[in-house]
């Protein structure tokens with residue numbers, strides 16, 4: 001059994017005010033392994049009041065002290081990585097080594113923002129008169145409502161919490177109901193590190209109730225959401241109605257362009273890892289594998305050869321390289337997308353079905369021959385499915401890469417500097433990784449364009465999302 005996940009409100013772990021709870025399941029065994037509290041609107045109001053009380057002090061304490069407390073929290077997270085990883089694997093499914101890597105990366109994220117918060121300098125703008133001083137002050141935006149997903153239950157919470165705290169903002173986080181206990185264990189590190197009461201709160205419950213209430217709440221100034229494009233658009237519309245700033249990290253359908261001059265071994269190693277980690281439930285996972293004709297058959301064979309050797313099993317077993325999908329809804333979605341794909345010319349060269357009949361396991365899958373109007377070619381699969389299609393010339397690959405309304409991540413493999421240069425400007429994406437996988441580091445921007453959202457969850461751009469910019473012009477004469 002996992003620990004039950006309570007709410008963290010005003011510096012205290014406690015049940016929901018009305019005692020409501022909901023079950024949590026292990027996706028590998030389908031057994032109930034714990035429960036999480038289900039917040040009411042009254043619980044949320046208490047958190048907003050606590051955050052409002054905490055804000056002036058957290059802002060005034062200054063970046064150095066904030067950084068010190070955050071670094072202490074990062075240290076606790078790192079010390080507890082193994083213990084928290086086993087909780088994450090039990091409720092999310094990913095292999096325990098992958099879970100532990102995510103937790104260690106999250107400690108790096110906290111530390112990076114702790115440092116970057118100390119460099120939020122603002123700026124001085126040279127004035128037109130010697131008697132006028134013009135400055136831009138960077139100030140914390142205020143109370144943040146964060147909504148973090150179940151696929152990276154800690155890393156995505158870390159990005160929101162760390163950026164908010166570094167900027168001087170309190171944050172009320174709605175954690176993932178499918179994977180609550182690991183998220184609670186992560187938040188506990190902030191509390192134990194001495195982050196003052198009310199600066200961080202954690203909630204679980206009915207997502208629509210929580211988002212409706214927090215987004216409309218006059219005390220909340222900023223929304224940060226990671227999740228599907230469909231839900232992101234609803235939340236952004238609500239936020240727009242209340243003039244709240246947003247960071248929206250939404251869905252993707254990443255193209256991976258493999259040119260005929262590419263190092264195929266590098267492309268294989270990089271793309272197979274990126275496709276099948278976390279059972280493909282990754283917003284930046286490569287999905288449309290666009291491979292130039294001359295190397296198409298060879299690369300397809302190589303990819304199938306690697307994918308078929310991936311050992312699928314309970315993530316708690318160290319021999320498993322890929323765990324189950326995180327819940328039954330994803331298994332149903334995969335089955336329905338594959339069924340539609342097969343009706344639209346698709347051929348499952350590998351996999352294409354669930355593994356076993358207990359647990360939400362789905363086989364590593366490679367599909368060729370899909371018509372452009374197959375759902376798989378248009379909807380984010382969020383599962384271990386690689387869609388292969390050949391292309392003749394670069395223009396054709398670019399057109400296919402840009403065909404969808406998504407623009408989150410893209411990958412390309414080529415030995416030609418000219419081709420790499422051309423793709424850098426031609427691909428409509430928030431992140432492009434050429435000849436390696438270089439995304440998701442704390443210090444680099446992480447976010448999309450078009451229907452994949454706006455704002456960033458990484459790098460300097462992320463911190464700026466939690467700040468306002470006040471122009472002060474001062475005539476001193």
Ligand SMILES: O=CCCCC(=O)O
Pocket residue numbers: 151152155281282283284439440
């Ligand atoms: O699913 C989106 C977040 C990606 C996080 C990562 O790549 O580590």
